[in-house]
Structure formats: C-alpha cells, structure tokens
Amino acid sequence: MTTTAVALAAAVRSGGRSARDAIDEALAAVAADDDRFHSFLDVMTEEARAQAEAIDAAIAAGRDPGPLAGVPVALKDNLCTRGFATTCGSRILEGWRPPYDATVVEALRRAGAIALGKTNMDEFAMGSSTENSAFGPTRNPRCTEKVPGGSSGGSAAAVAAGFAPLALGSDTGGSIRQPAALCGVVGMKPTYGRVSRYGLVAFASSLDQIGPFATTVEDAAVLYDVIAGPDPMDSTSLPSVAEPARPGLNEGVEGLRIGLCRDLVEGCAADVVARVQEAADALAGAGAKVEEVSVPEFSYGLSAYYLIAPAEASSNLARYDGVRYGLRVDGDDVEAMNTSTRTAGFGAEVKRRIMLGTYALSAGYYDAYYAQAQRVRTLVMGAFDRAYESYDVLLGATAPTTAFDLGAKVDDPMAMYMNDVCTIPSNLSGHPAISVPFGTGQDGLPVGVQVLAPALGEALLFRVARVVEAHAP
C-alpha cells in the first residue's frame, strides 16, 4: 500500500474508494509477501473485512466514520484485542484471547481505522531486535538479512513493507523509535500518561507508553491525535484534553531554539552522527537557532533503566503462573506447576530480566539498586528541565547504528542493551520523542534522527519533525 493514511482516509470518506477494497488490498499484500518479513503474528481477516463493510455502509448512509476511515492499522501484539489472540510474543500467553479491547483499539475503531492484525515483537517487549519473539524473528523489509529493531519490530516492518500505512507500538526504552529508525519509518513516543495504557500488557508500568508508526510525520500526527487523551481506566492517564498535533504541523521552526545534544550522538557510528548534523543544519536553514548542548546526566540513564524496568517487569510478569490463563504445565503441587509453567513459557531474555528485577527489589538490595535507580531517574528529569530552560526541543540520534545483522547481538545482552542508549532518557523523564527517517548510512540502510520535547510538547515535536522530514535527503 503506497498511499498515506491521510490520502486513503480522504478517498474512503469521499466515496472514491471503498474501505473493503483498501482492506482487501492490505490483506492480499500481507498474504503474498509477509513470509519474507514475518511482521505479523496473526492477521484479523474476518474482523477487518466486517469492519470495512460497516464503514462503507456508514458512508453510504451519509454518516462520517471518522478521520481514519478505512485505514488499516497494524497492532503490536501486546495490545489487547477482544476475542483475538494476544501473545506478547510469548509461549506463556499462547491461545489467550482477551475479553476486552485496549482503550487505543477502541479509539482506533471510533476513528474508522481497521485493525489489520497483530505484529511480532520481542517477548513482552524485552529486546531491541525482535529476535526475542517466541514465534521467530521479524526481518527488516529494507534488507532481510538485518533486524528490524525492537521491540516493536513487527509494527515498524509492517509499515516499512507497505502492508499498512499506520501501526501502533509500545515504547518502554525506545521500542517504537529504535525500530522506526532501523526500518526507515516515523515512530513516536508520547508523553507518559498522554495515551491510555489500559489494555497494553505491561512490561515496565512507569515507562511504557503506546505510540504511532507511520510513513510520514503527518500520518503519525493524525494517529497520535486519535489515541491521545484522558482515560478513566488508567489512573496514570493525564486528565487534561490533548492538544491536537495536526493543525500546527506546518508552522515551521522559525525562531525555535534547538539543542543538538552531544550526549545523544556520542558513541554513535560516524554515518549516523553525520546525518544528525545534517538534520541540525537543515533546521538552522529553516530558521531555527541551533546550538550544541551537553546533558551529561543522560549517560546514567541506561544503568537506571536496566534496574527500574526489570524490577517492575519482575512484578508485572508474576501473574503468568498457569493458574488462570495461557500456558499451564502441570506439577505435583501448585509451586511445581508455577515453576514448570514459567520455565517452559518464558524465553531467556524474559527470565534474565525477571531475575535481575527480583534481585534489585530484594530486601537488603532495594536501596542500593531500585531506590538508587529512582534517584538517578530524578536526576535525569532535572537535567532535562534545565536543558529546556534554554531550548524548545533537543535533537540527537535515535539508534547508535543502522540495522545490524540478524543474530549479531543475540548472545551479547549488553551490546543489545546499548541500542537503547539514546532513547532511554525520554522514557525515564516521561517526555515525548520522535524518530524521523533522515537519509541512509554507508550501508544504504535508513538512519533515524530523534527530536525530543518537554512534557506535553507533542504539537511542537511534530512541527519540528515535519521540517526534518521535509529536508531529508
């Protein structure tokens, strides 16, 4: 599907194209080509067709089916879909069908969008390459020898492959932005609390946030506008009405103060650094005031993240015990059943993080690890606040390199974790950030440039991203 979501929705709403036709094209493309990428775990063929027909009927009856009428959207498989398998890329949830839809899935339906299927992911969103999926890896549509990034690699790949103009992912430490960068699409993480987490299977509750993938900044903004807003089902949801991002999208960057953050390019590959510098130059050329800035506290982010996220995960993933749903491996007593189920149901990376997190929260270690990591988190937030006294937005790389080879880092967790070094600070602070494709590296693979904004700065973020996009080589 080569059209944008905006163009497709306009065609469907005007009666120029039926939603059924659009969804059939998307379903046919997935059926024909996804063998090569494995971006989807499951396709919602019947549900999608039925919904498309309902949209066409609404249009025929003169009703407005919403701003995303007839647009196929790929959903990361950690978003609950009523009656449709939701696995989180894990054997432990195989066969589980949620009895409810995530709030974002309801929001999509209200906007006329059509859920196309569930996309592959690192198990429970733990990973940066989608190789930790229990159901096999996803391949990068730009080069199938490469990983698509992760953990939302399936969603990024589905958009990059043209199966759907839009996708939703979740970003706990960079899991939307990093795969967006590696697949050459736009990926955005909203402010923590701006999009409801209700129905997002939790990895690290204080860091998780749902966000959009798209081929253009405008499409991403439209999808963001559909999913953003308060939700009484999520206590951490922000009560204010979300400021729409699309109306001011083309207002440009004239007069904006942009900080090119050294700490978000240091250690990155030379070709990535070069693209970021070119993006900064383009912004300056478009009228922004661009300066270099250093926020050294960002360098502590990775360590803090890899204590906080596993600690929360160790608690969030306790419920997969074989008692109520998903996999059960029997044992002589309930403890044996719990242990056998979790031993069989979780993959190595999930087990590693559960052990890390359990240790970090244990009596006698809590202060040295979890509490200390929370203090670092506070430090990072303070550093952001100081930076935003001088700058409206910050600029940096999204990922240290372009897409790497499948299998290159699976045996080296630390090398894999380093992929998140540029994206983690925004998760720790809860701030929004976006990755915009900006040229390629020496290997011809996409490079992503990251724009970061203060809390609730989404409209500004999209505005800057739009200018970056417009100047991309």
Place this chain on the structure above:
Amino acid sequence: MSEWETVIGLEVHCELATKTKLFCGCRNAFGDEPNVNICPTCLGLPGSLPVLNEQAVEFAMRIGAALHCDIRPSVFARKNYFYPDQAKDYQISQYDLPLNAEGWLDLPDGFRVGVTRAHMEEDTGKLTHVGATGRINAALHALVDYNRSGVPLVEIVSEPDMRTSAQARAYAQELRGILVATGASDGRMEEGSMRVDANVSVRPVGSHEFGTRCEIKNLNSMRSLGRAIDYEVSRQIALIESGGVVTQETRHWDEAAGRTEALRSKEEANDYRYFPEPDLVPLAPDVAWRDRVRGSLGPMPADRRVALVTLLGGDPSPAEVDQINAVVELGLDGLVKAASDAGAPASLALVRAANEVAAQSDAGLRLDSGAFAALVTTEAGGKLSATQSKAVLSALLEQGGGDPAAVAKEMGFEAMGADSLAAVVDEVVAANPDEWARFLDGDDKLMGFFTGKVMEATAKKANGKDVAAELRGRRG
C-alpha cells in the same frame, strides 16, 4: 520459677462496605455464586489497570478518624508473592506510607491501646481445596473464587499494648463497634468481613524487652481469639520453662483441637519485595476532605454507652454495665433509646434488648423501634407477663416489626379480665376442696399448686401476678 507477663498486639483486617471493589467496578458482595463479580482488573488479566475507589478511601479515612489517627498522604505499594488466590501474584497494599497512623482506641474500662496504623489494601480471592479430607496437603485440586479478589480492606495494626486475653477481646469488640459505627464495615467475623490475627509473646514480669512473638491466624470468633491467646501463652511459658526457645513463626488456631500449630516454615521465608505501585498515583486527601470526614462521624460506642447510662439515670449496676456494653456493641442502643423516649422504663428496655433482641441481633437491627417501644410499654404496664412479652418480641423480630397488641391477641395473650379470672378460680377451688382448705389454713406451698391449676385452666392466658393477687385476696 518467675512470673510471666503476656504481650499482645492485634492485626485486624476489615472489609469495607463499599458497593464496588477497591480498584474496579465489580460488585462487592458476600455469598454470591463463585466468579460472578469479576472483570479483567480483579482477575489480574494482562493489560488491566487499577482505578482507586473513592468511597473506599472515604471509609478508610472514617476508620482512621474514629481511631484518632493522623490521616496522611499515602502511597500504594506492591507486595509480591505467589499464591493462586492472588490474581496478579502481588497485592496492592500500603507499606511505608499508610493512610492512617498513630492513633488509639480506649477500651470500655478506660485502658488505652495504641493504633500503629490503619492502611488500605485489596483482599485476595478464596481457595477451596477439594480432596479426601479437605486439608491442603491431601487436596486433589483447588478451586478459586475471585469474587473477593480486590474487595477493599483496611488493616488496623495495634501497638503491643495488651496484657491479657480479656483485653484483646475487649479491644476487638470495641474495634468492631467502632467499625460498625463509622458505617465503613459490617464487622462480621463469621462472614470474614472482620479477621483478627494476634501477635503473642511472653516475658518475665519487670522485663522491658519483648519476647519472641508468634502470630496466630484463623481466629474466627471472639471466643477463638481469647482461647487461642490463652493456649499460646501457656505453650510459650511451658516451652521456656522447660528450657526451650520460642521461634518467631505464624501459627494456625485449631478450634476443634483447642491448640495452635506452626505453619510450614517455608511460608515464612517470603521477601515481599515491596515497591511503589506504578499503576496508581499517590493518595493525598486534602485538608477539606479530611475535615469533612472527621466532622461527619456519628457517635462512637463510648459516646453511646454514656448516653445509655444517662437514660438509666446514672450509676448502673454491674449487670446493667454488661447489658449496656452488649447492646452498644450490637448497635441495638437505638431501640432502648426509642423505648425510653416513648415512655417505657429504660431499664426494662435494656434488659429485653440485651437478652432477647441481642440473641437475634441481625433481626434486631431491622426491628421497628416503635414496635419495640410499644411492647416494652405494654409489658411495663402489666398487660403482658414477662414470658408473654418475650414470645411477642420473638414474633416481632421475625417479622421485623408490627403491632405488639395485635400479635399478643393472635397468640392468645389477651390479658384476662378480673371477672373471668375470678370465675376460673371459683371452678378450681370447687374442684379441689381439701387443698383449698389447707391453703386457707396457711399452707403456702399450695400457692403454686393453685396457680398452676388456674394457668392450666386458662391455657396460660392468665397473668401470673394477677392470679397470685386473686388467691391471696380470697385468703384475706
């Protein structure tokens, strides 16, 4: 051999009488079919999130206010442990920052017990082990009912201030009265809406250090609480005096066997890995809300006991003190006041409330106070005997109220007129001339004989006092 002092602290869990659960909109109800009041959140399904029930917070604050606690900004935490009745395998509770802290409770005799904290948490589901004997170890499988999962609880932790099992019982009873008075809980131990755990230790008299304590669970009644503490104290003293050492452990009270038994030590080795619940925001009731809660509390049991003493004209007898305590604890003092306001003697109303009504206290709470007042007035006026009055009261309790006169009539308790009574006495005298002669000669033992004959002839409709008066009157 030294003298021993007992040290007792109680942990009381009380279920809040909210309409819905603590973190979801499911009905909070006891006794429904299993697994009907459930949703993604209280089942802990992936992706579900908790949303705090404001009514539960209000009730928890009422409890805190009634226990003279400082109501503070608080934070929910996760208490992590695996158990099948725990839907998320963690419990959302409050840990280092409880909502209510540093209060107290005065026992009826004036003894003050410190309240360390009264914090909010969610209840677990309920496990039923199915197998040959019903014991956990012999169970073939277990069934889980998640109706109770997520029901709001307040855990009230006392200071280790109590020194006798009687004090512990008095504390639990007084606390139950307070919980009911706040409207926050029905305080029913038999339905598990109030659950008491006792921390018990002993130390030589004069010592200021605490001995090693044991926590006793499964105390399902006030009687169990007293018996279990007495047993545990004897056990610990015997153990120490025979050269043993008390081990800190959780012990299970076996009501049938009348003893406490150690649970497997494995269950003791839990590290709960508490950390702040990231799915909830801190709970910080503002001053206006706290003041409103404090201002809205009705009279507490202590106030209501004083009110009853005043109704009785002050200076109650020891028996009346017991009756007052019982009536207030059961929330039946409103009946006594209503009867007294209607002109009935408060002392008689108190006796009936503390005995007949208290015996069916659930029905008593539903009893129409006007009907009760009318009954006590009728009895006090001599139109019903004590026995008849109790029978009518029982009928009123059964039907929740009614007209005592009509009920009495239905039961054939119409007071006999003096004429008809005299006629019956005439018949009895005529039928028993020898005994009557001996009675007239002063043989008082025959009083009972003639009273019995008259009652028999009137099918017990006659008032005993009236019969005695008639018989004595004829002897002159």
